[in-house]
Amino acid sequence: MKDKETLNEEGKALLGVGKYKEALEKFKEALRSDNSFVKAYHNRGTALSLLGRFDEAFSDFSQAIKLLPNVHNPYFGRAIVLMKMGRLNEALSEFNQAIKLCPEDSKIRYSRTILLMKMGGFRPISERRWRLAKKDSPCASSISK
DSSP states (O other): OOOHHHHHHHHHHHHHTTOHHHHHHHHHHHHHHOTTOHHHHHHHHHHHHHTTOHHHHHHHHHHHHHHOTTOSHHHHHHHHHHHHTTOHHHHHHHHHHHHHHOTTOHHHHHHHHHHHHHHTOOOOOOHHHHHHHHOOOOOTTOOOO
C-alpha cells in the first residue's frame, strides 16, 4: 500500500493534467490512511471544485481549516468555491481571511479584485501598485500542496 504523501503527490499530478476524477480517488485513498491529512483535504477540495461539486469542496476546505486554522490556502479555496456558488459576500470574507494570513500572496489579492469587480466595488489601482501586486511571495504559513 502506498503512503499518504505518495498518494497525494500522484493526485496532484493528475490534477495538473486535468484528470480530476482520478485525482479525487488518490486523495480519498490518502484520507483513508490518515483522516487528519490536511494536504489531502485541501487537494480533494480543489478536485471537487474543478468537478463542480461545490458543497463537497466547501466541506473539505472547511475540514482543512478545522485541522490547521492558521494557513491561508483553505480559506482561499473556500472563497473560490463560494464565488462559484454566487455567495459573494461570504467569498469576500474568506478572501479577507486568507489575505490576513498571507498578505503578500498576489493570487489571493487578484482573485479578491475579480470578486469586487463582480460586486461593483472595484476601483482601478495605479500601474505601480499593480506591478507590486503581481509579485508573488509564498507565505511561510502555506500548505505545501
